[in-house]
Amino acid sequence: MIGGVYYRGLAWLSRWCGLWLFRTGAWFVATGFYLFFPGRVAASAAFYRVLMPGRPRWFYWQCAWRQFHRFTGVFVDRFLLQTGQTIDYTSAGVENLDRALDQGMGGIILMSHVGNWEIAAHLLKQHRDHLPLMLYMGAKQKEQIEKLQKQNLAESGVRIIVAGADTGTPFDTVEGIQHLKKGGLVSLSGDMAWHSAQRTVPVNFLGRRVDLPAGPHVFAMVAGVPLVYFFSHRTGPRSYHFSVSEPCYVRPASRSERQAAIQASAQAYADRLAEYVHRHPFEWFHFRSLFTDGDDA
Numbered sequence: 001m002i003g004g005v006y007y008r009g010l011a012w013l014s015r016w017c018g019l020w021l022f023r024t025g026a027w028f029v030a031t032g033f034y035l036f037f038p039g040r041v042a043a044s045a046a047f048y049r050v051l052m053p054g055r056p057r058w059f060y061w062q063c064a065w066r067q068f069h070r071f072t073g074v075f076v077d078r079f080l081l082q083t084g085q086t087i088d089y090t091s092a093g094v095e096n097l098d099r100a101l102d103q104g105m106g107g108i109i110l111m112s113h114v115g116n117w118e119i120a121a122h123l124l125k126q127h128r129d130h131l132p133l134m135l136y137m138g139a140k141q142k143e144q145i146e147k148l149q150k151q152n153l154a155e156s157g158v159r160i161i162v163a164g165a166d167t168g169t170p171f172d173t174v175e176g177i178q179h180l181k182k183g184g185l186v187s188l189s190g191d192m193a194w195h196s197a198q199r200t201v202p203v204n205f206l207g208r209r210v211d212l213p214a215g216p217h218v219f220a221m222v223a224g225v226p227l228v229y230f231f232s233h234r235t236g237p238r239s240y241h242f243s244v245s246e247p248c249y250v251r252p253a254s255r256s257e258r259q260a261a262i263q264a265s266a267q268a269y270a271d272r273l274a275e276y277v278h279r280h281p282f283e284w285f286h287f288r289s290l291f292t293d294g295d296d297a
Contacts, residue, residue, distance in 0.1 A: 093244035115232030
């Protein structure tokens with residue numbers, strides 16, 4: 001949402017003028033996107049229409065406004081971390097990650113676009129000095145701020161793998177498998193396909209059909225490692241809460257049941273994601289059309 005040059009300039013000025021300048025600049029950017037990118041606003045309004053049906057039309061456009069401006073908190077918190085300031089967090093279930101690492105079994109962290117995974121990754125590095133984390137991220141063109149995001153994560157010790165239509169997918173390589181066999185963690189997006197060639201699996205999400213990435217579930221099945229669902233949400237200024245589920249496994253009884261096992265795993269994740277979005281609707285930072293069973297507008 002914020003271009004790289006603008007972000008760097010705003011961050012530089014804010015170091016001298018204070019955080020208020022960064023917040024103000026981010027607010028104007030969010031407002032500009034809301035006013036001049038009607039397609040993204042319409043996609044957000046359509047999502048809230050499905051999430052909270054039966055409301056007047058103006059209500060959904062107001063929801064999109066809140067979502068766009070809530071998203072500016074992501075950039076504010078990134079700026080705080082870059083300037084050495086602290087962000088507090090509480091957590092539930094993070095011991096599941098510790099247990100997987102302590103036992104040397106490795107595991108897959110299934111993340112989502114609820115909250116902000118980048119901030120969570122930085123804070124998890126603070127939770128555990130040695131966090132062998134490999135993070136697969138999509139390659140979005142013309143978004144300079146994403147390059148800064150990947151660079152900042154890499155500098156914190158997180159291994160970044162960029163997966164795009166022309167760079168291949170993480171599931172075509174053995175790098176992630178090798179990392180898991182060494183007892184590391186691999187994190188992938190569970191609620192967004194990076195490109196049209198990516199394998200997906202249809203699930204029921206909020207009563208509508210959505211095609212979710214099949215890769216994380218295939219990866220867990222092939223590697224024989226557990227999946228955990230990771231969610232985060234902002235609880236206030238400089239404050240987050242993280243939720244890590246109990247380990248889940250993709251273990252088909254036979255080769256013929258593999259697809260059914262992948263389907264069941266993806267659906268279980270979609271059900272948990274729906275619960276979390278209902279509780280934190282304005283922490284949903286997915287700004288494109290989602291539903292695939294007809295017109296979602």
